[in-house]
Amino acid sequence: MLKKIEAKAKELKKQTLTLYLAYTHKRVRAYKKAFLLMIMIYALSPIDLIPDFIPVLGMLDDLIIIPLGIMIAIKIIPHEIWEECREEAEKGVSIDPKYKKIGAGFIICIWVIALILMLKGLIYYKS
Template identity: 50%
Template sequence: MKKIKDWAKNLKRQIYVLYFAYKHDNVPWYAKVFAACIVAYAFSPIDLIPDFIPVLGYLDEVIILPLGIMIALKMIPKETLAECEKKASYELEHRKPKNWIMGTVIITLWSIIFLWGTIQGYQLLQDKAR
């Protein structure tokens, strides 16, 4: 059980590393975009595969998310990565980072997707009714 807790703690730290890398000037734009997507997905309350689906529900937390983190970390220059790791370690030890702007963006994005899906479903039902 301790091994799983350590793995989860390391995963959380790596997500914060990506968060700080996204904001860093020395990170290429494509790495910033990829890192932002991984961080947004990690903090999003909505999963690609819903958790209530047996076995497959946790696939994103166990395989997809760590794989995305690994790829994103490889895109970041080593010096910048070391700097972001120090910053993430400090933040996790001393205070919880808060970014209301990013949270608002995530909630807005998922709301737009939900609204779009609802409209599409309604239009589909209207077309079938005719």
């Protein structure tokens, strides 16, 4: 079972590299690149939307959101571009570290907004 999980993790990493290469591809339209960027920064972010220490839900977001996003990306990117990027990812590519920082910033912003809304709700509820 551990080998199966390891194989899935390797495949997910390759698909994330393929996402990155599709994002940087010249023939991919801007609106598709925006979707690819969202999935890519979420996948690369060192901070999760739902932290892993929360039982079940913490791992569930990684097991559902990222594969679902990749599945949609495969559908919206032309097949020949996806295959070209996948082959290039097989050779080995490093992703620019700035995307990890962008991803972390994005997740932090979501948490800050959620906390502000919760605090406003508490203040409104008490008054």
